[in-house]
Amino acid sequence: MTAEAGGPLGNDLALMQGIASRDRSALTSLYNKYSPTLLTLCTRLLADRGEAEDLLIDVFWEVWERSDRYDPARAAPLTYLVMLCRSRAIDRRRSANAVKKMPPGMQISVEAAADKGLDIADRGERVDYADLAEQREIVRTGVRKLSAPQQQTLELAFFEGLSHTEIAEKTNIPLGTVKSHIRSGLIRLREILRNVGVDAESTL
């Protein structure tokens, strides 16, 4: 089975199924498609590029090693990956003595890799994920329609991993107002995405 066959949504689900059946190429395809997006998320959450790269490997290793945990009825593949990244990143942040599980020899910096010209795009292995690019533009358009406080509070919560109390402290915005911004922001985004005919990850 070629993991990338089928429609967009079928693609991701097929990849997850391929992973569950121990198809290494399915994992590679899923990794190639989402690792750049997830690396940004991990870097924002951990504020450390090395830790973020380490976490990225951890997450995809967990996707492979514990593939039975993925339930398509509960979340689309992207949602599953994003929530897995957030959860593991927050665990790391909470752990004062986080131990890197990555083999020492593998801990090569991005800069070092870039120097070697080993980036995916440079090696011509990158698949043209047009569906992902299209979805990105839709979400960006939706986010731009949110008010500035809504964007700010959502960003601090989602990308910085701050709770509403921490956001209130950091921004000097009353706690109730912070909750209101986050709540109304996400509800608004949900409506916007629905209005443009996007049902969350239906195109993925």
Add this chain to the structure above:
Amino acid sequence: MNCRDAQDLIPLQAAGAAVQEDSAQLEAHLQQCPHCRELMGDFTQVAAQLAIAVNPTPVPAVLREALDWRIDQSMSQLPPLEMPRQTSRMGFIMALAASIALLIAMGMSLYIQHLQKTEIHGLHQLLAFSENRNRKVMAHEATVVTSWENRVHLLQSRVQQADEVIKMLKVPHLQMASLTGAGKQPSAFGRLLWDQHAKMWKFCATDLKRLQADKTYELWWITPASKKIPAGTFNVDETGFAMFTPTIPAGMKFSPAVTAAVTIEPAGGDLQPQGPVELIGKL
């Protein structure tokens, strides 16, 4: 927690902004409420869309190699160095191993150099401290020695002066005259001892203040005709004592008509007294 509270909290939970206590209560509610659970799933998917709104980061290919390496390890259940099955992977792992070894060696070398530098720096500091302390101790000891040498020298001088006084006291025709303090030193005292037959003269002074280096005491003979004849200069020691042999002009006769006086003059003395009289007395 009821559905209303849960639905209020769901967007916060989906965005990752809920606090732990609220999350736990919401989780308990979701376990028993399919409707809220579905809503939670819906908002979670919306929130997940935020992740793709930001610019993706180029991922170094070596990370995928690392993922492959780790999966290979978990699948084979063999120690890392015994499991490679492909020449290219073997080469990659060997290169990594060599790199690690090189990095470790470099790290160790730098660490040892750092330790050596730190230790040398510490020794330098200790040495400097010791030298500084030794210098202070030696300086103190030198001061003590100098002080003792001065005291010994003073005592030797006193003994010599005492011998001279005793010698004077033994002369058969000893005569004495006293000079008393005048001016600003009323407690000072001087005594002149002589034996004109034996041609021996000594002058002693006590309780005179020490003068600055550019000044000196000078003894004068004042004849009945008010002629002032210099008899010699002297300085007192730290106790205010001095003894010296005055100059006696040829043909001068010692008589009660002669007055002796001590004045303060510029260092080296003067031909005529210019300064204030400190001691004075008739012979």
